[in-house]
Amino acid sequence: MIRYKITLTKEERNELLNTIQKGKSKAQKIRNATILINCDEGEFSEKVYNSTIAKVLHVSSRTIERIKKLFVEESMEYALNGKPYETSKPPKIDGDLEAKLVLLACSETPDGYARWSLRLLAEKMVELKYVDSMSHETVRQGFKKNELKPWKEKRFVIPSKNSSDFVYHMEQVLDVYKRPYNEDNPVICSDESPKQLIGEIRDPIPMETGKDKKIDSEYVRNGVCNIFMMLEPLAGKRIVKITNQRTKKDWAEWIKEIVDEQYPQAKIITLVQDNLNTHNPAVLYEYYEPIEAKRLIDKIEFVFTPKHGSWLDMAEIELNVLQSQCLKKRMENKEQVIKAVNAWQKDRNNKVKGVNWQFTTPDARIKLKRLYPTILS
Template sequence: MQQLTEERRSELESVVSVGYDGSESMRAQMVLAWFDGESAADIARRFGASKPTVYKWVDRFEEAGVAGLEDRTSTGRPRSVSDSVRSRIVALTKLGPPKETGLTHWSSYEMAKYLRRREGISVSHNFVAELWREHGLKPHRQGTFKTSTDPEFATKVVDVVGLYLDPPEGAVVLSFDEKTQVQALDRTQPLLPISFDKTEKRTHDYVRHGTTNLFAALEVLTGKITGQTFHRKRTKEFLRFMERLVKRYPAEQEIHVVLDNLKTHNNGDVNEWLAKHPNVKFHFTPKGSSWISQIETWFGIITRQSIRRGSFKSLAELIRHIENYIDHWNEDAEPFEWTATADQILEKVAMLDRDYVKLVANNYNPK
């Protein structure tokens, strides 16, 4: 499930508060409930709908934003739109809004207005949204990317992915990282539970009671988590955690740890520790490629399910909360399924690099 940005949440809440068409308001409430973690069955029960209906409106919102929540009505034969107009809309979408508009991205409404005002093209925002769906365009959404500059990128990808897909027989494979500066935020007023309204409510302002650093390792085969919090994040804390981690397994068992190449993970003290633990081997991820470490996926889950919506009156309360969540997770932990081969990843990255070079070259305009 995708994360709901503050901007998109505000758009949905405006539909709910202003009302619009009553059905649109209800659909916006369904979508908000879905992104707040409510199940499709519960949403359907609360609004007197079916689960397929809930999924339909969530899908339409992800495709076209709030415009996707409108009824798609037809009053006879659809108006014909020329191929040249369609091509112009697609081209404008890919180029982004012109500078004079002051926009950072298109919405279907803004695109329709721009075409009518500046280019004399009259199409509805519904048509724009439908055309975007046909071409798989989602200008209302934004992702992130980063290309690795590690000269050993390919070698490290093959090494790490090989551990995921074909680990040595009898060996333990662990994915490790630190989630730093986890904040103990306390809302200035108590949370209002769902019983007061259709969603839980919280204040926007908060008091900060300090931060902690979560060290965690995911056992790739089982999905179980070993975690510990530390006040600081140094080699000293890292080795203390590693010592605790390896004691969970027999002294002679082969242990492979996937981790990033920070100085705290790769220095003289660490090499000395590894010499004393010959059954432990470190496998470093490529620089700028944290996505290849499976623990990062779990960090995203604990953030959404346990930390982001929490309210903690002290740092100790936050730490207990994290420990409780790890225990809860481990009760029925399941491994993440890694499906991409090293060859597929390297081919995809090579394609991205080529396309990015073209993009930079085509848009470089020296002053």
């Protein structure tokens, strides 16, 4: 049986303790947080055996091992809340098709149907000649990362009623995307994502003629690193930076690198990104002298996607490509991630892989008409 070793950092322990002590989360999440705390074998370990945890919490040893496995191989988020169901095949849908699918799901249903189903959406995508064939599972995969569930009454990505704030930010982003290529004013997109670092307790034994590769059954989680993605869609250029964490300081340094190292000759840089609390130009004043902070801010036109509208950030699409093509394997340290990502980045840039964005403001005003407010008299 595979043994998964849990080693928590001080920050991770504090986060788990906060979940337990507040008591406002679901019972399952609190239980899983309690299991992870007690399974910790790191510096702050309290040395509690699985059998004791199982007895106190009235769970099976198999449940404890399953939660440890999710933590080590996936993330703390999956260990606490459970991992969504996934198929063995990756979703066969690109950014253009995804945008059309989201628009269709947010439009009125055909006559005779109360709401969209996965199969109905798949049939309609074929009927509209967006694609030759599409299964309902492909539709489900397309919605998963956007948190859109058209078969339910509540929708998370696009507001269920008119929202002037949403359409304002959406149209601002779409106006930026229709600009022609301009070397003096490049349009770039930025996003970030965590990467689990998972290592082997013992070195694997390489494959030989007539012998399979042998890997020890015990793994160790070595923490998390952060991936910054910058994409210039019209130039087919992307820059990826790996950091130890994602803080306001890391973001401020990322912005300075974009301005001074990636686009030093540009007169102004248009930067599209989501509206995380760390993505605030005011942060630059916290880490740089006022003159330097003002210089960086004056060099950038900040454009933010609407709340729950991160699907409008093309860098998010490119991050998904990076995850599926490069990072779907265990890497035990940041150096391995950097090496793999640099090779991927070089190959993509050599092939000048861009994004052919098709969703426009006129499309939005038709397909997402219900999101536009009624004019006040």
